[in-house]
Amino acid sequence: RKEVEQDPGPFNVPEGATVAFNCTYSNSASQSFFWYRQDCRKEPKLLMSVYSSGNEDGRFTAQLNRASQYISLLIRDSKLSDSATYLCVVTRSSHGQNFVFGPGTRLSVLP
Amino acid sequence: GAVVSQHPSWVICKSGTSVKIECRSLDFQATTMFWYRQFPKQSLMLMATSNEGSKATYEQGVEKDKFLINHASLTLSTLTVTSAHPEDSSFYICSAGQGVENEQFFGPGTRLTVL
Numbered sequence: 608r609k610e611v612e613q614d615p616g617p618f619n620v621p622e623g624a625t626v627a628f629n630c631t632y633s634n635s636a637s638q639s640f641f642w643y644r645q646d647c648r649k650e651p652k653l654l655m656s657v658y659s660s661g662n663e664d665g666r667f668t669a670q671l672n673r674a675s676q677y678i679s680l681l682i683r684d685s686k687l688s689d690s691a692t693y694l695c696v697v698t699r700s701s702h703g704q705n706f707v708f709g710p711g712t713r714l715s716v717l718p
Numbered sequence: 719g720a721v722v723s724q725h726p727s728w729v730i731c732k733s734g735t736s737v738k739i740e741c742r743s744l745d746f747q748a749t750t751m752f753w754y755r756q757f758p759k760q761s762l763m764l765m766a767t768s769n770e771g772s773k774a775t776y777e778q779g780v781e782k783d784k785f786l787i788n789h790a791s792l793t794l795s796t797l798t799v800t801s802a803h804p805e806d807s808s809f810y811i812c813s814a815g816q817g818v819e820n821e822q823f824f825g826p827g828t829r830l831t832v833l
Contacts, residue, residue: 651811708763
């Protein structure tokens, strides 16, 4: 089983749609969780950190369920500019900041 | 967020040559930097953790004699791909952490093509 798994995608949605991404991780000792977005042929950019209490940043909402080892990202009122690959990232607790990336879920927002 | 730069942004080389990639933290000091590799349509895979003033820590399956890492200062880490082969062609990305929540900031990446 992979350390981090994500919805296989791709997701093709119309502008204005709400879309949800799911992610599961296998290491119960993981300490930090993030969503990054990566545009084609570019580096990943931090979208948001994920907390057990849930957090929201504008149209984006992230949730963490430690018991189920599950992370989600909800995008409301999607824009064309949201088209990208969304990467779920967890840290390995025994290696401090070492990141483990999920395979990513590609989103295409269509006009 | 913090700014990380990489140089060069792309490089084409002949098989058997060595290529050096630089990663710099521009507005902060980074005792630890990370090197990743990303093949087409795949996610990032951690290659090694670069520690300032000490030896790098390599992930399983990554040859330390082929991918030489030097972290001589708090703002610069270099990755040298020695005796490059076509299968080393990939997108190499470095990162450094600065955030209080352990988030990392990524350089723009270096696209290596070995002919």
